Amino acid sequence: MTGRKTALHISLIAVSAAIVAVFTIAIRIPVPATSGYISLCDAAVVFIASAFGPFTGFIAGGLGTAAADLAGGYPQFALLSFIAHGLEALVVGLIAKYGSNGLLMRIISAIAAIAMVAGGYLLLEVLILRLTFPVAAVEVPMNMLQSGAGAVIGLALCSAVRKAYRNIDSLRW
C-alpha cells in the first residue's frame, strides 16, 4: 500500500508542477496598457494549492515555476520563483485547508498570494541576487497585478474544475 501511495504522490506532484509550468509559459494574457503580457502562473499555483493542499502546492508551485524559468532561459530566477511561488501555494493551501469556504476567505487568499509573490520576489532579489532595492521594486506593481489576477482566476478555476471532475478531491492528501 505504501508503494501505491508514493506512486500517487509522485504523479500528483509531477503533473501539478507541469500544469503550473505550462500555465507560466503558454497561457499569457495581453495587457494593452503596457503592451506586455501577464502569465497565468499564479492561477495554476492557487488552483493547485486550494485543490490539492499546502504540501503538494508548495512543491508543485515551486518546481513548476522554477522549471518554466529554466526552460525560458532565466535560470538565475529559478530559485527565487521556487521560493516565492512555493510559499504562495503553501499559504493559500493552508488557508484553504483550515479556513472556511466563504468570500472573505477567498479575499484573504488572494491578498496572501499577492503579498507572497510581490513581497517574496522583492526580498529575494535583494537578499539572494543582491540587486538594489529600487531595481527590485520596479517589478512590484506588475507582480501584484499578475498574482492578484491569478488568484481570482485560480479560485474560479477551482470550482469550475470541481464541477467537471467530481473525483478531484480523492487525489488530495
Place this chain on the structure above:
Amino acid sequence: MNADSYIHGNSFYHRFDVRPKLLFTLLYIIIAFMISSWYGLLLAAALPVLVLMHAAGAREALSSIRRLLPVVILLYLFMPLQSRDGIPLLSIGSAVIVTEEGFLTAFRISMRFIALSSVLMLLIATTRSGTIIAGLRFYRLPYNASLLLSILLRFIPYLGALFSQIRDSMSLRLQEGKRGFPIMPSVTAFIVAAVRMIPDTASALEERGFGRPGASDAMRLGNAPHLFTQFVFGAILPLIFMIAVR
C-alpha cells in the same frame, strides 16, 4: 514547448562531466559574490559568456545576454537613488546625480548578476536535463525526488502540446463573429484532462515495477574518463581564480 534548454554540441564544456560541472558552477557563483575588485568582476562576468559563445554559438549567447539587459539597464538608471555621498561623477548645477561610489556599486551588482546568470545558462545549455538529474543523484538527491523531476520533464512538453490542441479545437467550435478562444473553458478542460492522467501515471509507475524490492539503480552515473582530474579542476580553478583577482 520544450522543457530542456540543451543545445546540441561537442565543446569541452559539453564533455565536462556533470558531477564536477555542478560543483564548479556552485563554487563559481559563490566566488562571484566574494570578489570585490572591478577587473575580477569583469572577468568573472566575461568568462562564462565567452565559453557560452564557444559552446552554444554566438547567437544563443547573445540572446541569453539580451534577456539580462533589462535588469542591468535598470541598475544603472537607478544609480542616482543609491549612494549620494562621495566623489561626484555627474552633477547638474549643485545637485550630485551620480557618484563614483554609486557607479561602482551598480557595476559590481551588474557584473555579479551577469556572472551568476551566464554560468547557469552555460550549465543548462551544455547538459541535458536528464544528465543534470543524474548529477544531482550523485549529490544525494533522493531517488523519489529524481523520479519526480524526470516525470515533470516528460509532462511539460506533453501538457504544452495538449493545451494547444485544446485551444485549437475550441476555436473550431466558435460561433460566427467571435475571435480567438475562450480562456476559462479551455483552461478548465486542460486541467481536467491533465488531472485525469494522475491515476494512470501512478498505475504505470507501479506496473513498471516502482517499489519492487531489490531494484537496481541503473540510472546512476557510472565512471567517466578522468573523472577525478575533472573534479580537481572543477574545484581548484575557481579557487585559483579567486585568489588571483581578489
Place this chain on the structure above:
Amino acid sequence: MVEAEITFSYREGEYVFRSFPLSMDDGEHVLLIAPPGSGKTTLARIITGSVPEYSGGNLEGHVMIDGVDVLGLPVPERMDHAGRVSQNSDDMLLFPTVEEEIVFPLSNLGLPGSIIRERIEAVLSLFSLLQYRHVSSSELSGGEKRRLLLAVLFAVDPSLYILDESFDELSPAWREKLGSLIKGSRRSILVLGSHPLPEYEGVFDRILMLEDGRAVPYRREGIPMLRYAERAGSRSLSARDLLIERRHRSIGGEGFCLSVPSFDLREGERAVLLGGNGSGKSSFARVLSGLLQEASGTVQVNGQSLQCSKRRRTVAYLMQNPYEELFLPTVLDELRSTGASDREVDEALSLFGLSPDGYIAEMSYGEAKKLQAALFYLLHRPFAIFDEFDSALPYHESQKALSCYLEAGSGVLVITHDRAFADSLGARCYSIDGGMLHEC
C-alpha cells in the same frame, strides 16, 4: 499457462465481466475481438493491476499465470508475469527520453547494468528506435510511441504479453512486422482488438470474440453497406497544389512533407482517405479545417480561396481523440454550448443515442466519440472530417453517425485505416503514398 476466471463491476450490480473464463497454453497466441466499450481494456488492466487498485470497483476470481494467482500479488510484483501495451500510448509514458523509459522497468527488475544495456540495444534496434534514444517521447509520432511501448514490453519480457489495440497506430509495414514478432515469440500473447485486420491473418493460434460475457470462437461478420437518403448541396471544398510541412525539432531537418495536387469534396458527398500512420492524414485534416497553415497552395470553397479563420467555421474536424474536443462538465452543457435550441439538442441526443446528464470525465471513449459527432452535427458545418472515427465504435454506430451528417447535406471525409470499413462506405477514395495524396 494462463487460467483465469473474473467477475468485475465498477458499480454494484453493473457487471463488466461475470465469471468470465479465459485460458491460454504456454506460448499460445490469442486474438480477442470485441466491440469498443465491451471491457477489453478493463480486462488488460485487471490482469496487470491498475484496475481495481486505481479505479475502484469490485473484483472477484483469479488469474493464474505460471501457477501464481497474480490478482493476489502487489502491482509491481506482477511485472514478470504479465505486462501490457495500453491503447492510449500517453497513459504509460513516464520519462523525458526514450532510453530512460526502458531503463526504468529493467532496473526495477534488479538486473545488472550490463544486461540492461544489452537489452536496450536489442529492443531499440528491433523496433528501429536507435536514432531516438535521447529524443523526448513527446516528439515521437503516434506510431513511434506505440513502438516504444512495445519495446518496453519486449525488454521486460513477462510470461504474458497483453497488447491492447496495439496494431492500431502502426503503419502497415510495422503491423506486418509486429505480426511476425508475435508469431515467432515463445511467450503467451493476448491481443485485444475491436475489428479484424488483414495483418492478423495467420498470426494467431486462436481467434475469439466476446459474446454474453464469454469468449467464444470468432465468426466473421460482414459489414453492411452504408445506406442513407442522399441530399446534395451546391458548395464544394477543394485543395489545389497544397504543400504541408512539419518538422521534428530535436532531429534537425528530418520532418515530414505532404503534397496534395488536387482534392475535391462536394456537399452531401462522402470520401475516404487511407494512408499509413505518420503519412500526414491528420495534418491534411488540420490544414483543411484551418488549424494548420499550409506551406503553399490554396484551400477553396466554390473556387474561392479560404483563410484559416474562415475554414474553421466551414470544416468540422472530429479529431481522433474525442476528449481533446470536449470541455464542459456534462453532455447537455456541451450540446447547449453550440447555441442550438432545446429542440435541436433533444433531436441530437436521440439521433446519436446519448443520455443528457452523462459526465464527460466518466464517459467511455466510444461514448465521447458519439458526443463529439453530436456536437459538430449541431454546428451545421457544410463539411466534416472524421479522423479514425471507427476505431472506437462498432461499425453500425460509425455508419449511423456518418449517415446523419450526409442526410443533413454535409460533405464527409472519413480518415481510416480499416479497409473493410472504407469499402462499406461506397465512397470515392484518396490515399497517401510516398508523401503524395492522390485519388485511388
